[in-house]
Amino acid sequence: MPIRINLLAEAQIAEDLRRRDPVKRAIFFGALLVALALVWSSSLQLAVMISKSELGRVQATIDARTDACQKAMASQRKVNDARAKLELLQHLSGSRFLQGNFMNALQQLKLNEVQLMRVRMDQSFSKLAATPNKTNDTHVVLGQPAMVAEKIHVTLDARDTSAHPGDQINQFKETIASQTYFKSNLNQTNDVQLAGLPTVQAGPDGKPSVQFTVEWNLPQQNR
Numbered sequence: 249m250p251i252r253i254n255l256l257a258e259a260q261i262a263e264d265l266r267r268r269d270p271v272k273r274a275i276f277f278g279a280l281l282v283a284l285a286l287v288w289s290s291s292l293q294l295a296v297m298i299s300k301s302e303l304g305r306v307q308a309t310i311d312a313r314t315d316a317c318q319k320a321m322a323s324q325r326k327v328n329d330a331r332a333k334l335e336l337l338q339h340l341s342g343s344r345f346l347q348g349n350f351m352n353a354l355q356q357l358k359l360n361e362v363q364l365m366r367v368r369m370d371q372s373f374s375k376l377a378a379t380p381n382k383t384n385d386t387h388v389v390l391g392q393p394a395m396v397a398e399k400i401h402v403t404l405d406a407r408d409t410s411a412h413p414g415d416q417i418n419q420f421k422e423t424i425a426s427q428t429y430f431k432s433n434l435n436q437t438n439d440v441q442l443a444g445l446p447t448v449q450a451g452p453d454g455k456p457s458v459q460f461t462v463e464w465n466l467p468q469q470n471r
Contacts, residue, residue, distance in 0.1 A: 353429035
């Protein structure tokens with residue numbers, strides 16, 4: 249039987265060992281990992297770019313809606329201010345002092361021997377500063393907005409032409425105090441007062457009369 253000798257056996261073994269070298273395999277796997285890392289990094293960059301684009305779109309939408317919201321809030325504030333002013337005007341219109349009612353009440357004063365000579369009304373307004381809310385140990389005390397205080401002083405000049413001039417002065421004061429309209433505007437600290445001393449005068453027919461003046465303050469109104 250012939251004997252075969254492989255003269256390249258050592259070279260083949262060396263080549264096989266070279267191919268199976270762990271360093272080369274490590275380099276191969278390392279290169280593969282680097283390639284995979286590059287692919288993954290590229291995918292991340294692409295995802296970041298897509299996210300930035302989406303973020304920009306969402307931010308633009310938010311900015312547009314924020315601007316619209318601010319305009320809507322500004323419009324709402326204007327509407328609220330207009331409503332508040334309208335309510336104040338309606339309150340002022342409903343609670344303002346009416347000269348006609350006052351004059352009508354004067355007409356209802358029935359004293360035949362007392363002649364009303366002159367009516368004077370001094371009406372003044374003063375500004376009241378706003379007061380802020382205050383907090384104490386238990387609750388919050390609400391403040392008040394700025395208001396205007398209305399003060400009205402009434403003066404009536406009259407003449408007593410009765411048989412005994414001067415006797416009707418107190419009766420005239422009581423008549424005013426008992427009249428429905430004036431009664432609602434008078435109290436213990438705000439009654440009809442005699443202003444100055446009555447004066448005796450002679451009429452055209454020579455008959456004496458007493459001229460006197462009464463006055464009082466209407467309740468202060470804060471508007």
